[in-house]
Amino acid sequence: MKVVFVTGCEGFVGSYLVKALRESLYKVEATCYPLLLPKEGTCKPLDVLNPDMTKEALKESEPDVVFHLAAVSSVSKSIRDAALTYDTNIMGTVNLLEAVKGLEKKVRFIFISTCEVYGDGGGDITEDAPIVLNNPYAVSKYAAELVCRDYVRQGFDCVILRAFTHTGPGQARGFVLPHIAAQVAEIEKNKRPPLVELGNIDVMREFMNIADVMSAYVKAIDVCEAGRVYNVASGQGYSIRTAVDIYKELAKTPFEVKTQPSKIRPNDTPRLIGNGKRFMEATGWQPQYRFEKTIEDLLNYWRAKV
Numbered sequence: 001m002k003v004v005f006v007t008g009c010e011g012f013v014g015s016y017l018v019k020a021l022r023e024s025l026y027k028v029e030a031t032c033y034p035l036l037l038p039k040e041g042t043c044k045p046l047d048v049l050n051p052d053m054t055k056e057a058l059k060e061s062e063p064d065v066v067f068h069l070a071a072v073s074s075v076s077k078s079i080r081d082a083a084l085t086y087d088t089n090i091m092g093t094v095n096l097l098e099a100v101k102g103l104e105k106k107v108r109f110i111f112i113s114t115c116e117v118y119g120d121g122g123g124d125i126t127e128d129a130p131i132v133l134n135n136p137y138a139v140s141k142y143a144a145e146l147v148c149r150d151y152v153r154q155g156f157d158c159v160i161l162r163a164f165t166h167t168g169p170g171q172a173r174g175f176v177l178p179h180i181a182a183q184v185a186e187i188e189k190n191k192r193p194p195l196v197e198l199g200n201i202d203v204m205r206e207f208m209n210i211a212d213v214m215s216a217y218v219k220a221i222d223v224c225e226a227g228r229v230y231n232v233a234s235g236q237g238y239s240i241r242t243a244v245d246i247y248k249e250l251a252k253t254p255f256e257v258k259t260q261p262s263k264i265r266p267n268d269t270p271r272l273i274g275n276g277k278r279f280m281e282a283t284g285w286q287p288q289y290r291f292e293k294t295i296e297d298l299l300n301y302w303r304a305k306v
Helices: 012-023 051-061 075-080 082-101 136-153 176-188 210-223 240-250 277-283 291-305
Strands: 003-007 027-032 065-068 108-114 122-125 157-163 195-198 229-232 256-259 272-274
Touching: 003 012, 003 051, 012 027, 012 210, 027 051, 051 082, 065 082, 075 082, 075 136, 082 108, 082 136, 108 136, 108 210, 136 157, 157 210, 176 195, 176 240, 176 291, 195 240, 210 229, 210 277, 229 277, 240 291
Parallel strands: 003 027, 003 065, 065 108, 108 157, 122 272, 157 229, 195 256
Antiparallel strands: none
């Protein structure tokens, strides 16, 4: 049984990845940032900015595969605290790779990057599209990609996955689709007026279902080619306006939408839709969930939560 070491398990994606890996019969060594360590479960504390702690954790686990998710992953937070973003996302990656270097075995290192590196946006974006970095999060993730490539030159087995936008139950309210779902659920329970406040509702993203993206990550373990970059993308884009229309159909209480200028992000990319052909051909992966189902799952999650 392969041992898979995962960083950032306290996060939205990390918690889903641990579940998907265990369902695929991998032995999972889940790690979390110490201050965010869950009270229940088997997650071990790990601060990737602590080199000694990182080396000790890898030495104890002796993994066959490392998934590196631990990061400052919010664009807005990266703008507020660029220094923390650069430190965590770049030096955290360096520390983890150095810890892997100290193991006397071949380890597959899967780095989870982001579609934010394609800052010009557009549709049908391939891995060869121009790199345009519009915020500290994108800068830090691309810098960490370059770090991974340097270790590939040293003989490391690194794979870089640029995941396009994904969502699902459990994602923080600070992200747009959970933000809408939470407001709709509160409106239904008369906890707020029938008004949903948003920024630019005409931006388009893929909004893949988290379960589909986790299926892709698991497939990357055995099939992807070392040293290559892969888009994890469905090729299907939806505007926030379309999402709002679906929420209106599902809502038990009618609501209106108001644009708040303060919620409009500077340098926001109007359209960000990927071409996932390289990954699909390598792995056979295809997304399974309809967008409407993803919206429904989010709304039901927040109905139970608020």
